[in-house]
Amino acid sequence: MAEHASLNELQQHDDFIRRHLGPREDEIQAMLQELGLESLDDLIEQTVPHKIQIEKPLAVDSSMSEAETLAYLKSLADKNTVAKSFIGMGYYDTVTPTVILRNVLENPGWYTAYTPYQPEIAQGRLEAILNFQQMTLDLTGMELASSSLLDEATAAAEAMALAKRSSKNKKCNVFFVDKNVFPQTIDVIKTRAEHYGWDIHVGDLAELENLDVFGALLQYTNITGQITDLESHIESLHAKKAIACVAADIMSLVLLKAPGEMGADVVFGSAQRFGVPMGFGGPHAAFFATRDSFKRSLPGRIIGVSKDTRGNQAFRMAMQTREQHIRREKATSNICTAQVLLANIAGFYAVYHGRKGLTNIANRINRYASVVAAALKQAGLQLLNDTWFDTISFISKDIDAIKHRAEVANMNLRYHGEQVGVSIDEAKTQADIEALIQVLTGETYNLNELNNDAESSIPTSLIRTSDFLTHPTFNNYYSETDMLRYLKRLENKDFSLAHGMIPLGSCTMKLNATSEMIPVTWPEFANIHPFAPEEQTVGYLEMIKELEADLVEITGYDFVSMQPNSGAQGEYAGLLAIKKYYESIDESHRNICLIPSSAHGTNPASAQMAGMKVVVTKCDENGNVDVADLEAKASELKDNLAALMVTYPSTHGVFEEEIKHICDIIHDNGGQVYMDGANMNAQVGISKPGEIGSDVSHLNLHKTFAIPHGGGGPGMGPIGVKSHLAPFVSGHSVRKVHSVEAEGGAVAAAPYGSGMILPISWSYIKMLGREGLRKSTEVALLSANYLKNKLEGHYPVLYMGRNDKVAHECIIDLRPIKAETGISEVDFAKRLMDYGFHAPTMSFPVAGTFMIEPTESESKYELDRFIEAMISIKEEVDKVASGAWDAQNNPLTNAPHTQADLRDWDKPYSIQEGAYPSQATIDGKFWPMVNRIDDVYGDRNLICSCPSIESYQQD
Template sequence: MNAFSDRHIGPNAAEIGAMLHVIGVDSLDSLSAKALPRSILDLAGLDDLLPAATEHEALAELAELAALNTVDVSMIGLGYYDTLTPPVLVRNLVEDPAWYTAYTPYQPEISQGRLEALLNFQTMVSDLTGMEIANASMLDDATAAAEAMTLLKRASRSKSNRVAIDSDLFPQVKAVIETRAEPIGIEVVTADLSAGLPEGEFFGVIVPLPGSSGRIVDWKPIIEDAHSRGALVAVGADLLALTLIASPGDLGADVAFGTSQRFGVPLGFGGPHAGYLAVPSRLTRQLPGRIVGVSVDADGNPAYRLALQTREQHIRREKATSNICTAQVLLAILASMYACYHGPDGLKAIARRVHGQAAKLAASLDTVHDTFFDTLLVNAPGRAAEVVATAKDYGINLRFVDDDHVGIACDEATTDAHVAGVLRAFGVDADDAAQSSIETRTSEFLTHPVFSKYRTETAMMRYLRELSDKDIALDRSMIPLGSCTMKLNAVAEMEAITWPGFSRLHPFAPASDTVGIRQIISDLENWLTTVTGYDRISLQPNAGSQGEYAGLLAIRAYHLSRGDDHRDICLIPSSAHGTNAASAVMAGMKVEVVACRANGDVDLDDLRAKIADHAERLAAIMITYPSTHGVFEQEIGELCAAVHDAGGQVYIDGANLNALVGLAKPGQFGGDVSHLNLHKTFCIPHGGGGPGVGPVAVREHLAPFLPGHPLESTLGDQWTVSAAPFGSASILPITWAYIRMMGADGLRAATQVAIASANYIARRLDEYYPVLYTGENGMVAHECILDLRDITKHTGVTVEDVAKRLADFGFHAPTMSFPVAGTLMVEPTESENLDELDRFIDAMIAIKREIDKVGNGEWPIDDNPLHGAPHTAASIAADEWTHPYTRMEAAYPAGLHRAKVWPGSRRIDGARGDRNLVCSCPPVEAYS
């Protein structure tokens, strides 16, 4: 039986030998010795890991862990609700690699399917919230609330640094708001705002609809009062409730935020779930995150793209207003398809059923609030613990609020039997007479045909297939994106995430219900500290950006604990990962950029000068290792020592950890803290731009400053970065399975083959596209940067032309113009075999020959296959063809060695889309 590592690693032994021959080394170990500094190389560092398991052994172990969890009826609420995911969406979306292996739609011509699905999400959110524009999702509702707060601050004319938040916000949402506010000098004032705003000035007000107690408040008078006092208002609204009650837009709010979890996205012990953020059109330019917009392609047809891309935070660096550089795309698409499948009437029927079950309970119980949607706060003087325990005996989890109150939340999965069980726990009989109606919404929603056309399973199945056929994901070809690590997401890793034993756990369920998932968390904490050389780890951050932020907050808290509150300078080399500067600013630090030498290495002379300039104020340095330039810098130890000697801490960005696992440990060669991208190195799929997981790992002296959570006693009560205690816990079995099946030898081999693949591509393509940076021995790390700037200068062919032409070959382009404008950053990963590597190389060589034809005048600069790329089937089949290159050259270029993948659109006019911003579903007439 083949070891799993043989299935995961693309090249076999003979292919690896052939690659090493081209590189000029005789073994993978020899390559490692030439590429990495001798001072950090450690080939025995993973010996503490368990021996590799087979796929079936790992799945059997996961099944045992799932069986340790107890899936009782969840009526806890607090922003997390059981939901019934339509099976057609489970099979044809969640479990379909065409959807879950896709990447962020930076090349929109080959991403039209997922872009359309995200536009549906934006339209759904805009309609339900009564706002004019929504983004393509946030990490969760708590980070959406925090982003709403900073948006209010930017947009408000008030000079105040105070924000008022209602005491009935979910506790985890309050905690993340407070975490985000403190480093940047915002004062949070918490009060019962239903009684009126506190005295004094505020730039913003944040209220829930409904609140954690279930209470529905008519916030319109409070919003009017806030506006009269110069403050803006954000409303955290339940999307399902909004099918029945007046929307934030109807109430006059300035921002709406929340989660789409209950639209078919499983509980999953807290995530991943797609948060949302929506605003009126006047605040569009303040909206963080990604926005899908509508433009036209070269043939004048409507086409989708990411709008306003200059707001991408890795581009804006220290000028960024947020560090959000991702979304929860797969979950947002799932929620949008749930809305398409049920339609407005179906959603309203679900909401009425949910409210009806809550009303049955309210009729028989002593509730604190008379107006509610799905959640009740029930009086139980001195009996709350007894009632909760009795309900537990009936297999129902209620929420213990305090000795005198119990919280009960109904959801889509609540049945009459569940209602009867709750009433038995209270010792009361059902009163069937009482009725309740909360329907105050008068505005229409989800009127676009997309929310009525796919109401049968046949129609929905075909719609999902139609959309995925327009995209290139890993199920079609290699995605060689530098710094993104698009590797195999094996089915054996993915299988467990839809098991009820993991997917139907509430994040605040009793610890005794969640033994199995907590064991997975514990195993991962131990394995990941072994891999990285750190001492402690938190799995709470639900994206790499949040892991960065958590790491910097730990450094900040460490300095403050020592009385070093003056340490606020963060050094960041120009070669560091792009979001680093944004994270540093959010953590209250001031950024100083350190120069790099011509070879791409950090300039140690400039580093020492910057340290000398800021010695007393130095808080940290943030470095990416190996660097975003794709090299292992020899002087990494010296760099770390210089910062430590000045009293600073070293943050090592884990974006490129796929070049280190099994070879070197950042926690041992100078790092104090790193975040890890489980969606890169450790096989959680990118899902079209999310989900992600960004754990933060630290040395022991920083361990007291890892994230806490108000509802998870094992984590402490310090600052919080994500809504759920353990972040996106339901996808942790993916990484667990990967490490368990690879073992120490497999993990090390994966890293070495990734480095070999990058060096093979660099050697083969260097004569056509010079490799911009190499290390001391002429080696690159796991990625290489191809320099097209001289080609552009002499021929006029741009890096964008090459990227779009690759689509005609069936390839997703490498990372374009980052970190150096006019270049392509290529990362092949270890999962691609030699045939696929050669296919990509052949395509790049064929493109270079086409460039030469432009350069020598055979094709004009404004009419050639590169300028015209990509070519759709419709453009090739057009009656008229006036180009100097043939239809065959356009559609089937030399070097195309497999079945044709047709791009979904011609090249898209980005500038036009930004000038004429349309970010919801256009009318059907637009396509005629």
């Protein structure tokens, strides 16, 4: 008689592991056989240096099923209290239109796409971001807008940096900040300025007249709710050749005079209240707008309008070849990402409501605030502001009674000494306002009578008179049917993981499992203010602490800080921890950062921002750090050496044998080792950065730990540190970060960065468990080496490690092909679109190459389909080389092909050769919406606002 399976076996805890991994067990064996290996253990032994492999399995929990994980997470979520929030300070309850919630925020067609570096297959997302830019321009009254930044506070720091670059008052080193700017913004600005050596003067606006400054930050409206006419202050700044930066509330700009009309040079703020949940602090899109004359200093990305080879209108990232802003050793910004998914939601919110709908919302908010003010006046309370949009502040001698009533009513207010502040948002109802007034005054009032008594709260001179959102896009989609079809039409123009593999080296486009994504929009996570009382966020903190503990175990560090809300922010925060550590031991003279020549541009940019001097070290012919050169420079500079920034496995996709020795060299010369976590997907469960010898790493949760890229953002970049650096990670001035003693030094607006997306990585680790985490890494290495083996007979593979193995990615060299035929890496990238693929990472870290990372989530079928496509393209190149195809008129130089080409086919090759080059494309075709886009035309004719409706109609 057969034995019965145990009940534990019947629970199928490994079910998620099976679903996360692309190749089946028999396919894994076939791939191993291709490599001449017997097992995954054999692969690791031949690929990863023995000296860095961990000796014991990870001490994280075993794999949990999806149902168990969601049930446990729900039990944590239930420990949170979703209170009525009147805190404000840049975070507000909002109503996400459900058509946008389901069809964008919860839709993998939108959240699994990558940054639109290949614009021909990103036209929907690009149009959506252009809507966001147009919305920003209209509401701010400025000339040029970016496609979003990380949050309001970091946008303020970017505005300060732009002011320093652009001010004609070159000798001045002082930046003024109005004392009524949000405190978290002041916190981040102080952090950024300290390490540039700039002086911050926080004071009353009246002081500005007599100060010599290179720029100033003014809040409109300020933290008390006061609406200040900034025009005279801006004129005063311009008279002293300084730059005027204005932090604005986006909803208030619907009713208030645009800052650009007052002469502002930079206007920024958070677009969160345009339909994006508070989410315990993020992710949220910051808007940022400036003058056209400052376009070369604008931080972040800009979406522009160009044309394709048919002369049709097409969208693209403008000025993208220089990343627009990262100047390596000369950088004043390291920002290399955006908040595209959230910017899209905010833009769609404006499309959904239009000018009329936004005006109704803003008027209702403003009227409710006026009713509250009228009640406070009748109660004899002293108001601190006599103008307002949504925020009322007042003095109370009986704060304790108000706090008690608020607690009973499950309301969160803002308190500062004897001051109480309340901010109204679109989610508040008349019943909420009645309850709020009772909490604030202890009395019940008739709202109709209060409404009659309420005075106008906006000064006549500051009432908006200019029109906005006049473009047809913001006026065409009245019905949900129309809105749904518009969203779907844009989605259909974009290539995402829902369509096929995105084999981007260093970007790790893996499965973003549905069970990981579902909790993001649970109210218990989505509707929590980042400054809510700690007793209301018990479940959030338990989840965060569990995630931190798992990441500590996975990385081998002693502490993890969750605050940095992008990989670049993590780099910056890690270097600041190193710098503060040296200051604590009286070695603040250590300011030199060694960086290998292969590093991503954010590495030297982050070092520069941290006040360090960058010294570049060489790489050898195998792509490894040149140890002799490193040792010589470390020894020569040992008296001032602060850090080495090194990526592991290397940027070239190789496990460097000498990595422990490299760390020892730096430590022996008094420095610290910063290990870039971009390639952590090749280490989890196999090696640990903290045990290899590094002191700090950032972790790209949007790469290794399954947070989706969202079309170019969100991201999260928490840092792991060894114990001696733990006291120097980012603190927060508004809400204390648990286990962090620092009161200031924030690098992001919220204490835990983008808290709303942390359940994704928490769930990823719980569902994979110790077994699945290691196996995911093993299969990632297997897939990369399988792909390398299949391609190396057709293309040179540039770098390999021990036993001719690569790590999780490989670099193939396309330069010989270009030299022989003129067919470039760009032609390859566009041709892959015809085969139904997004191109790998192009020309990084080596110009003229592809860096390919298949990840563990792609099936053998998909890997083989990509391999077949690359071999087929090589055969096409051979036809060009032999003269069978014209060198300037062939499927590669004409790629990508569109349906428009089929209507008027004029090519010297067949439709099947051009548009249906493989069986997979015959079975199911993804069509690029435009032909190849003219980048040069787009940069020479920079248009970053929505084109006229006639241009859409012509297309």
